Amino acid sequence: MLELDPRDELLCLRSAEPLSESAGMVLPGIAQASIFRKETMEELHRDLARENVASVYSRGTNPTVRVLEHTLAGLERGEACKCFASGMGAIGATLFGLLKAGDHVLFVNDIYGPTLELARRLEDFGVSHDHVLATDMEAIGAAFRDETRIVFMESPGSTLLHRLDIAAIARLARERGALSVIDNTVATPLLQKPIELGVDLVIHSCSKYIGGHSDAIGGALIGSGELVERVFYNAYMLMGAIMPPLEAFLFLRGLMTLPTRIRRHHEDALAVAKHLDHHPAVARVFHPELAEDGGARPEGWRGHSGLFSFELAEGGFAGAVAVANRLRLFGNAVSWGGAESLVITGHKSDPVRAPGNAPRVPAGLLRLSIGFEGIDALTGDLDRALAS
Ligand SMILES: Cc1ncc(COP(=O)(O)O)c(C=O)c1O
Numbered sequence: 001m002l003e004l005d006p007r008d009e010l011l012c013l014r015s016a017e018p019l020s021e022s023a024g025m026v027l028p029g030i031a032q033a034s035i036f037r038k039e040t041m042e043e044l045h046r047d048l049a050r051e052n053v054a055s056v057y058s059r060g061t062n063p064t065v066r067v068l069e070h071t072l073a074g075l076e077r078g079e080a081c082k083c084f085a086s087g088m089g090a091i092g093a094t095l096f097g098l099l100k101a102g103d104h105v106l107f108v109n110d111i112y113g114p115t116l117e118l119a120r121r122l123e124d125f126g127v128s129h130d131h132v133l134a135t136d137m138e139a140i141g142a143a144f145r146d147e148t149r150i151v152f153m154e155s156p157g158s159t160l161l162h163r164l165d166i167a168a169i170a171r172l173a174r175e176r177g178a179l180s181v182i183d184n185t186v187a188t189p190l191l192q193k194p195i196e197l198g199v200d201l202v203i204h205s206c207s208k209y210i211g212g213h214s215d216a217i218g219g220a221l222i223g224s225g226e227l228v229e230r231v232f233y234n235a236y237m238l239m240g241a242i243m244p245p246l247e248a249f250l251f252l253r254g255l256m257t258l259p260t261r262i263r264r265h266h267e268d269a270l271a272v273a274k275h276l277d278h279h280p281a282v283a284r285v286f287h288p289e290l291a292e293d294g295g296a297r298p299e300g301w302r303g304h305s306g307l308f309s310f311e312l313a314e315g316g317f318a319g320a321v322a323v324a325n326r327l328r329l330f331g332n333a334v335s336w337g338g339a340e341s342l343v344i345t346g347h348k349s350d351p352v353r354a355p356g357n358a359p360r361v362p363a364g365l366l367r368l369s370i371g372f373e374g375i376d377a378l379t380g381d382l383d384r385a386l387a388s
Contacts, residue, residue: 015071087205089241090219097235101126110157170198208337265306336369
């Protein structure tokens with residue numbers, strides 16, 4: 001069985017205790033308030049000077065959101081956390097909050113598409129970027145520039161699921177005077193701890209496994225108190241992409257079952273991936289724990305969650321669309337991390353093939369998010385869809 005840190009299991013279950021103990025509630029109340037009155041004007045003035053931690057106005061700090069922030073900071077072993085309206089809210093505020101004209105950002109590995117679109121938008125404000133797809137340290141080192149201020153990585157990436165040597169990249173960033181940032185959404189806070197590997201800031205889209213039920217959108221940024229505070233005052237308060245208290249409640253509820261869900265996602269996805277790995281209609285499976293992509297187990301890695309991809313042996317993009325349409329148990333949907341299994345093709349239209357230059361994401365790629373329908377039911381559905 002997937003081994004998780006026992007401290008995390010308790011933290012996920014008991015996160016809400018300090019706030020809700022007195023009322024005997026398992027989860028904190030939803031503090032549905034925009035403002036918080038203070039006894040005196042002096043108290044108000046004092047809290048206005050520390051709006052990143054004190055409840056003054058819910059665009060800054062809200063008590064229910066604060067419980068989630070404490071919990072996520074604890075799970076990621078960071079000093080501080082700020083929660084956002086979405087993962088993109090966290091990514092946007094981090095880049096806006098820490099960069100200025102003349103700076104350069106280095107993106108490494110598969111990067112979520114809208115993150116790169118945002119980077120292209122930042123070019124208009126004098127922030128340049130490069131994107132390195134290779135995962136070897138030589139290629140990554142060569143892409144640094146004197147002006148590189150942030151190295152932004154995803155590991156595992158969310159399409160081809162390649163893993164990076166996170167500790168080595170964080171070390172290199174530090175040596176070169178840059179901050180390291182990781183989008184840790186695929187691994188969740190349970191399966192790898194980037195801050196323990198030397199990474200400065202960790203980002204999550206809570207909309208996936210943390211919520212776990214495909215019913216809430218949110219994001220989080222975790223790191224040192226100093227860095228999170230800089231993002232808070234430079235971007236969070238100014239851009240207003242805040243997490244509402246109801247969402248914080250839903251994410252705290254999601255966290256209570258995260259360890260149990262992640263164990264099941266891990267086991268079932270690995271079993272389905274192994275099944276497909278031996279299937280004659282499948283050219284290749286992209287799963288971090290299968291031999292071809294596995295490589296060395298990164299430091300601190302506990303296992304993989306429920307997201308992986310595979311490439312059809314024949315049929316290309318049209319074949320992938322046809323297989324997706326034949327699947328009955330996998331919903332055609334974006335995103336991942338919920339209780340129900342999902343499928344999406346790697347492309348939205350047939351990728352144009354320049355001669356001798358195959359697209360990095362194969363045309364016949366399908367990405368699966370494995371839910372809880374059961375291994376036999378899911379492999380049976382896949383076998384049927386792949387047979388026709
Ligand atoms: C890896 C990754 N990071 C970030 C995001 C953005 O998160 P959100 O949709 O919560 O803005 C996504 C969304 O799909 C994602 O897949």
